[in-house]
Amino acid sequence: MDKRATTKQAFKSGFVSIVGRPNVGKSTLLNHIVGQKVAIMSNKPQTTRNKITAVHTTEQGQIIFIDTPGVHKPKSKLGDYMVNVAINTLNEVDLILFVIDVTEGRGGGEEFILERLKQVKTPVFLVLNKIDKVHPESLLPIIDEYRKQFEFKQIIPISALEGNNTGALLEAIYGEMEEGPMYYPADQVSEHPERFIVAELIREKVLHLTREEVPHSIAVSVEEMKRGDDGKSLYIYAAIYTERDSQKGILIGKKGEMLKEIGKRARFDIERLLGDKVFLEIWVKVKKDWRNQERMLRNFGFYDEE
CATH class of the missing domain: 3.30.300.20 (K homology (KH) domain)
Structure with a gap:
């Protein structure tokens, strides 16, 4: 009998932060991954105000996702809090997903995040969202532009709304995780009450x-x-x-x-x-x-x- 056939795969787990400026689709991606709504969605910026923690569990492992408030220029104490929450998570996780909207050009929000990413040792995936709204050939210049600015572990194009390539993103995330415990019960999708x-x-x-x-x-x-x-x-x-x-x-x-x-x-x-x-x-x-x-x-x- 082949012993390899009976070897049980190691259970992997880890924490993943989702960052990006407001309205790039972070909450949509989070909800799609866990299969139900744990973060509210709106076409208005700054929808997410707190760290929204969601849990994805399979036989393969468990990933705890942290959807952070969009990075923006704060105009109040609430705005200060939201930006600090987003930035502080970068050193607390095993992997960072930097989500951008491919229908819009790189702006001050992206530049601000890139500068912060250069200060952490956490591996980063660049996630190009909303690919269903553009021609595939238009992605290459965007990828080249970001590659010049930062050494990303992987660059993965997706459509969070349509679910395009999100399975490949999830597999890539599990590929970065190490063997670890199950932090939450298998049927729990959020830590929030x-x-x-x-x-x-x-x-x-x-x-x-x-x-x-x-x-x-x-x-x-x-x-x-x-x-x-x-x-x-x-x-x-x-x-x-x-x-x-x-x-x-x-x-x-x-x-x-x-x-x-x-x-x-x-x-x-x-x-x-x-x-x-x-x-x-x-x-x-x-x-x-x-x-x-x-x-x-x-x-x-x-x-x-x-």
């Missing part, structure tokens, strides 16, 4: 339904989650915080229609995620200039308690 995910799903609907200054001025707090007497229903009470009375009026809408639509869309996703019948109540509250108040940022979970 349900309250965090629920708040993010509500915030996502605000991003989808509002525009201009409103999306960046809101935070969502889940005040209470409790089971109904039947054990199958979930009652959720949440508050949307904004900075100005005028924004509160927009979020509520004429005869409360905007708030109803936010609640309806959020409830649909929450029920699909948790598998429970959900009763969702949302209020809108005004906290002036909360993005520059450290106490408020801590209350909303943007700073770790020391």
Whole structure:
């Protein structure tokens, strides 16, 4: 009997950071890899505010992905926090995925990230996203341009939205991992508590339904989650915080229609995620200039308690 046939493959594990400027598709890639929504998606920049940790587990191994806030020029204490979170992860992981949007040229955000990458020893994959939107021949000049700036371990073109070549990316990631333990149960896809995910799903609907200054001025707090007497229903009470009375009026809408639509869309996703019948109540509250108040940022979970 061939002994090689009975040799069990070593279980691999490790941590992977996903970095890139806002709106290049980091959250879309993360959600596609784990097979469900753990990071909210929007066509508005700076959607991700915290490190979103997602877990991918197979018989081959377990990869813990960290989706970081997009790197941008901060305009508030919240912005400072978001950029610091993104940069600080670079030395904490086994591999970095630097995601770029091939439909847009290299800009200040990419230059800023490249300079930071030169200061770490962590291996880096360059991930060219949104290849479904360009002609394949246009990728070669982009690849050559980035190769001149940094020595990437691998360069992999994908479409996170369509799923093109994401399997090859995942295999390449596992190829970089060493033998290690299973950090999380095999059926767990995120380290965040349900309250965090629920708040993010509500915030996502605000991003989808509002525009201009409103999306960046809101935070969502889940005040209470409790089971109904039947054990199958979930009652959720949440508050949307904004900075100005005028924004509160927009979020509520004429005869409360905007708030109803936010609640309806959020409830649909929450029920699909948790598998429970959900009763969702949302209020809108005004906290002036909360993005520059450290106490408020801590209350909303943007700073770790020391």
